[in-house]
Amino acid sequence: MAAVETTKDQVQALGEKYKYGFVTDIEMERAPRGLNEDTVAFISAKKREPEWMLQWRLGAFRRWREMKEPNWARVNFPKIDYQDAYYYAAPKSMSDKPQSLEEVDPKLLETYNKLGIPLHEQMALAGVAVDAVFDSVSVATTFKDTLTKAGVIFCPISEAIREHPELVKKYLGTVVPVTDNFFATLNSAVFSDGTFVYVPKGVRCPMELSTYFRINAGETGQFERTLIIADEGSYVSYLEGCTAPKRDENQLHAAVVELIALDRAEIKYSTVQNWYPGDESGNGGIYNFVTKRGDCRGRDSKISWTQVETGSAITWKYPSCILRGDNSVGEFYSIAIANHFQQADTGTKMIHMGKNTRSRIISKGISAGKAQNTYRGLVSMHAKAVNARNYTQCDSLLIGGQCGAHTVPYIETRNPTARVEHEATTSKIADDQLFYCLSRGINAEEAVALIVNGFCKDVLQQLPMEFAVEAQKLVSISLEGSVG
Amino acid sequence: MLEIKDLHATVDGKEILKGLSLTLQAGQVHAIMGPNGSGKSTLSYVLSGRAGYDVTSGSIRYKGEDLLALPPEARASKGIYLAMQYPVEIPGVTTINFLKTALNAQRRARGETDLDAVSVLRLVRGHAKALNISEEMLRRPLNVGFSGGEKKRLEILQMSVFEPSLAVLDETDSGLDIDALKLVAEGVNTLRSPDRAMLVITHYQRLLDYIVPDRVHVLAKGRIVAEGGKELAKELEAKGYADIVKDAA
Numbered sequence: 001m002a003a004v005e006t007t008k009d010q011v012q013a014l015g016e017k018y019k020y021g022f023v024t025d026i027e028m029e030r031a032p033r034g035l036n037e038d039t040v041a042f043i044s045a046k047k048r049e050p051e052w053m054l055q056w057r058l059g060a061f062r063r064w065r066e067m068k069e070p071n072w073a074r075v076n077f078p079k080i081d082y083q084d085a086y087y088y089a090a091p092k093s094m095s096d097k098p099q100s101l102e103e104v105d106p107k108l109l110e111t112y113n114k115l116g117i118p119l120h121e122q123m124a125l126a127g128v129a130v131d132a133v134f135d136s137v138s139v140a141t142t143f144k145d146t147l148t149k150a151g152v153i154f155c156p157i158s159e160a161i162r163e164h165p166e167l168v169k170k171y172l173g174t175v176v177p178v179t180d181n182f183f184a185t186l187n188s189a190v191f192s193d194g195t196f197v198y199v200p201k202g203v204r205c206p207m208e209l210s211t212y213f214r215i216n217a218g219e220t221g222q223f224e225r226t227l228i229i230a231d232e233g234s235y236v237s238y239l240e241g242c243t244a245p246k247r248d249e250n251q252l253h254a255a256v257v258e259l260i261a262l263d264r265a266e267i268k269y270s271t272v273q274n275w276y277p278g279d280e281s282g283n284g285g286i287y288n289f290v291t292k293r294g295d296c297r298g299r300d301s302k303i304s305w306t307q308v309e310t311g312s313a314i315t316w317k318y319p320s321c322i323l324r325g326d327n328s329v330g331e332f333y334s335i336a337i338a339n340h341f342q343q344a345d346t347g348t349k350m351i352h353m354g355k356n357t358r359s360r361i362i363s364k365g366i367s368a369g370k371a372q373n374t375y376r377g378l379v380s381m382h383a384k385a386v387n388a389r390n391y392t393q394c395d396s397l398l399i400g401g402q403c404g405a406h407t408v409p410y411i412e413t414r415n416p417t418a419r420v421e422h423e424a425t426t427s428k429i430a431d432d433q434l435f436y437c438l439s440r441g442i443n444a445e446e447a448v449a450l451i452v453n454g455f456c457k458d459v460l461q462q463l464p465m466e467f468a469v470e471a472q473k474l475v476s477i478s479l480e481g482s483v484g
Numbered sequence: 485m486l487e488i489k490d491l492h493a494t495v496d497g498k499e500i501l502k503g504l505s506l507t508l509q510a511g512q513v514h515a516i517m518g519p520n521g522s523g524k525s526t527l528s529y530v531l532s533g534r535a536g537y538d539v540t541s542g543s544i545r546y547k548g549e550d551l552l553a554l555p556p557e558a559r560a561s562k563g564i565y566l567a568m569q570y571p572v573e574i575p576g577v578t579t580i581n582f583l584k585t586a587l588n589a590q591r592r593a594r595g596e597t598d599l600d601a602v603s604v605l606r607l608v609r610g611h612a613k614a615l616n617i618s619e620e621m622l623r624r625p626l627n628v629g630f631s632g633g634e635k636k637r638l639e640i641l642q643m644s645v646f647e648p649s650l651a652v653l654d655e656t657d658s659g660l661d662i663d664a665l666k667l668v669a670e671g672v673n674t675l676r677s678p679d680r681a682m683l684v685i686t687h688y689q690r691l692l693d694y695i696v697p698d699r700v701h702v703l704a705k706g707r708i709v710a711e712g713g714k715e716l717a718k719e720l721e722a723k724g725y726a727d728i729v730k731d732a733a
Contacts, residue, residue, distance in 0.1 A: 431535070436572040439532045440582075440642065441560035441590035450585055454576025454625065 031088035037061060040189050043088045047158040047193070050165065060178045060188035067182045073345040074374045074406060075314045077287060080252060087190045087223070150206050152236075153198040157225050160196035167198055171229055175258035175295045175322070183254040183289040183316075187223045191256070194225035199234040199265075208464055210239040224255040230265035232298065237268040239467055251276075253312075254289045263298030263325065268306070270463050272471050275311035277478075282341030282370075285313025292319035296328035296357075304331040305348065306462040308471045310478040313342060318376065320349035323357035323388070330359040333459040335471075337452075337478045338371030338403070347377035347408075352385035352418065361392040364456045367403035368482035374406040381418035388415065394424040397455050399448065399482045449476030485510045485681040486650055491542035493523075493530050500526040502706035503542070510649070511678040515692055516685045517717060518703035519725040524685045525569060527703070528654040531683075532566040533559050546650065560586075561593035563649035567639040567656050574626040579638065582626045583608055583645055590646060611644035615671050632659035640671040651675070652683045657691035669694030689721035704729040 031042045040061050044054040069080075147154050153164060161168050178188045199205050230236050253275065259267050269292075278285025288311075294303035305319040315338075321330030332348035350359035359379065367373040379390045396405035407424050429451055437447035453460065453472050460468050460475075486508040493501040500523045508514050518524050529537045531544070533556035544551040551559065574582065584604040591598060599607070612622065615637045627635050636656055643651055653672065657665055672695050676682070684695055692700070692714065700717050702710040702725075710716065710728050720728060 430572075432570075432572045433574055435534050435556070436568070436574070437586075438556040439534070439560055439566050439568075440586035440646075441557050441593060442586050443557045443589065446585070446589060450577055450582070451574055454574055457576035 030086050033086055034083045035061075035085070035087055035190065039087050043190055043192060046088060047161070049158070049161055052165075052169070053161050056173070056178070057189050060185050061190075063179055064182070064185040064189055067185055069182050073316050073376070074372060074408075075316060075343040075345050077314050077343075080287070082186075085252060088192055146206055150203055151200040152203060152205050153196065154209055155196055157191075157194040157196040157227060160198075160227075164196070164198070167229065168196070168227070171258070171260055172227055173258075175260060175293045176256050176291050181291060184256050184291040187225060187254050187256040187291070191223040191225035194227075194255070196226075197228040197236060197238065199230045199236045201231045202233045203231075204234065205236040208237045208239055210241070222251070222253045222255070224253075224257075226255070226257040227260075228258070228267060228269070229260045230262065230267045230301075232263045232265060234262075235266045235268075237270070237464060239270050239272075239464060241272045241274070241467070241470070251286050252289070253286050255291070257290070257292040257319075259292075259294035259303055261294065261296050261298060261301035261303050261325075261328075264300045265298060266302040266304075267294060268304045269294070269319070270467055271305075271307040271309075272463075272467060272474060273307065273309045273311055273315075274474055274478075276313075277311045277340065277342050278313040280340050280369075282313070285342070286311065287314045288312040288317065289314075290317040292317065293322065294320065294330070295322045296325050296330060296354075297322075298328070299325040299354075300327045301325050302329040302331075304329075304333070304462070306331075306333040306459065307335070307346075308459070308463070308474065309334070309336040309344060309346060310474050312344075315342075315344040315346050317346045318348055320351065321359060322351045322353065323359060323385075324353045325357075326354040327356045328354055329357070332359075332361045332363070333462045334361075334363045335366070335456045335459045335475065336363070336373055336375075337366045337475060338368070338373040339478055339482055340369040340371060342369075342371045344372070345374040345376055347375045349378040349380070350390055351378075351380045351382070352388040352390070353382045355384065355386045355388070357385055357388045359388075359390045361390070361394075362458055363392075363394045364459055365394070365396045365405055365407075366399070366452055366455070366479070367396070367405050368399035368479055370402045372404045372406070374408060376408045376410075378410040378412070379420050379422075380411075381413040381415050381420065383414040385415045386417050388418040390418075390420045392420075392422045394422075395455070396424075396426040397452065398426065398428045399452075399479065445476075445479075448479050448482060452476075452479060485512075485547060486683075487543075487545040489543045489545075491527075491530070491544065492540045493526060494538050494540055495526060495536060499540070500706055501530065504703070504707055505542075506701060506708060508650075508681045508683060510681050512698045513676060513682040513684060513695065515695075515697035515700045515714075515717060516683060516703050517687070517689070517700060517720055519729070520687070522703045523706045524687075524703055525654055528566055528568075528652050528683075528685055531559075531652055532556055532564060557589070558593065560646075561590040563647075565643050565646055565648035565651045567636075567643055567651065567653045569655040569658060571627050571630075571635040571639055573628045573630075575628055577626050578623050579626050580605060580608060580622040583622075583642065586642070587645060608641070608645055611641055614674070615641050615644075616667060617641055633661065633664035636660055636664065636668055637671070640668050644671065644675060647675075649679065650681050650683070652685065654685045655687060656684070657686055657688060665691065666694060689717040692717045702728055 031039050040057050044057055176184050179185060197209060228238060261267050275286035275288055296303050303321050309315050323330050330350050336344045336346050338344045348361055363375050365373040365375055375394050381388050394407050398405055405426055409422055411420050433451055434447055453475055460471055463471055488504060488506040491501050491504040516524055526537060539552055588598040617637055656668060697714055700712055701708045
């Protein structure tokens with residue numbers, strides 16, 4: 001509980017502005033600016049990767065060179081010069097891997113403390129194993145013993161590539177193919193690090209797994225790669241949280257997350273995304289182009305995505321489920337908040353392939369300031385998806401008169417027995433709601449936070465406890481300055 | 485406690501209050517009666533500081549302070565409470581959470597420390613029972629799906645929890661059956677105290693059988709046109725507003 005309290009206090013202390021805007025001064029080891037085969041080889045060598053991995057990356061890179069940035073999303077941003085960025089940065093002091101937390105660069109630990117995720121407390125009290133990604137290198141992995149005992153592999157993906165090549169080879173790129181889309185292909189070529197999880201047959205992972213991602217170095221794109229495999233009859237819950245320091249230039253983030261659930265396995269993946277959104281006039285901020293996809297490969301399997309998206313200047317993200325196994329279940333619970341000049345285009349794809357597959361989509365979009373918020377979703381019922389069912393609910397809340405909310409649902413049905421339900425609402429925070437709160441002593445900002453948290457409740461409830469508290473605070477912080 | 489002098493107020497550019505004056509001492513309960521459109525609700529909103537209800541001239545002093553200089557949330561933390569005619573629904577926010585948020589916001593504004601969830605629940609429970617408000621109701625989203633009577637009882641519950649110095653009850657009797665009315669009136673009566681003043685706004689005399697006022701003011705066309713003791717309410721009931729208003733004019 002103390003960890004939760006600390007996080008809470010920390011977040012509370014943020015005040016009216018984004019307070020994670022600090023930069024830790026750590027000497028970086030960088031790949032040269034720009035992107036070519038040498039850069040790819042540099043990254044691969046840095047990670048001491050086997051030849052097959054290098055070839056995999058190079059294949060992706062060659063493919064990427066021929067691809068074009070997608071332009072169908074409702075987002076606008078200046079052209080990204082991919083040759084003007086760095087693709088690899090590691091805190092130098094980490095070249096020699098620390099054996100324990102005491103050996104970790106104190107500046108790193110300080111940064112985590114500022115973020116309100118003290119490792120010690122987390123380890124001791126919250127029972128969360130943290131594989132903390134600081135820029136590109138994973139620095140601390142805890143609770144390894146407990147996990148090892150259970151047979152769970154939880155490690156940086158670079159380590160998995162070296163130590164568990166058979167698993168990585170078998171599953172990497174099988175959910176999000178190398179050629180999937182511009183950003184995923186770029187990620188495949190240059191991903192720096194990320195997380196690997198394997199939960200063996202019949203094992204219920206003994207703790208929530210959590211990774212904190214954070215962009216630190218200027219002009220360094222972040223290309224995280226996550227691969228989670230839940231073997232037959234297993235269960236795992238994974239938490240991902242993000243904050244980034246304040247910077248003026250835009251930063252590119254293009255992560256790929258692949259989830260694989262085999263027979264009767266269940267994966268719950270929760271995200272709180274709070275990348276730097278840019279300032280109040282729309283300068284700076286992270287460009288977040290993420291490909292997240294889960295494959296319910298086995299019968300009776302289940303994948304559940306929960307996301308709280310409050311940050312980034314641009315969010316382009318569609319955590320999806322391929323419901324391949326019969327009776328498999330896909331869920332998508334989302335809160336997307338866009339304030340000031342933020343642009344969010346997010347949603348999900350539920351691809352029903354197996355019989356009796358079910359999916360549920362609950363999306364809550366909140367727009368304030370001059371932000372644009374789009375829900376974009378696809379529900380696809382394939383020919384063999386006998387008795388498949390989907391329920392979609394998209395609610396939009398507008399704060400002020402200059403923002404926009406858009407709902408773009410696509411539905412395809414090739415099976416007459418499939419059922420698809422879609423409900424959508426759009427509302428504004430009413431004057432009388434606001435006045436009611438004010439007349440009870442609650443100030444305007446707190447009132448908006450209260451009303452919005454109420455609006456998001458169905459989704460917040462899906463988050464693990466410790467995340468829910470943090471997420472609630474973030475929801476409030478994200479909307480500060482949106483009224484009055 | 486409250487001193488209103490020659491108050492003029494407009495809504496959407498239209499003058500609704502046209503020189504209203506009223507003085508209310510601590511420990512007293514005054515009733516404001518008047519026909520529809522006389523400005524009763526406008527008065528309650530002006531007192532609590534609702535945006536769009538603009539005071540064009542006149543003054544309101546509360547405990548010696550210029551009330552009009554305070555934003556609505558500050559008025560609340562300084563002890564002004566408005567029980568609304570139409571309580572508002574807030575989906576997804578449980579009643580108990582709303583009470584806790586409001587109470588702690590007021591406490592913080594007064595430089596007091598927050599009460600934790602357990603203390604708030606204990607405090608609320610104590611008052612809820614008397615008003616026949618169940619635990620289940622406290623866990624439901626604020627006013628969502630509440631009956632008219634439940635909403636009004638909840639307004640009184642909030643009043644009990646916040647312990648205001650000045651309570652304004654805006655048509656608290658509307659939409660209540662006689663049993664609910666008695667329950668609400670009892671709740672209000674237990675809150676009568678020497679250091680608390682109440683302004684009971686109502687269209688009908690009926691409520692005043694249960695909440696007996698020290699003084700009755702008749703509001704018509706934005707001004708107080710008649711004043712008297714509790715018997716004035718009876719007179720209004722018998723004669724109707726038209727005569728009184730005409731007599732006064």
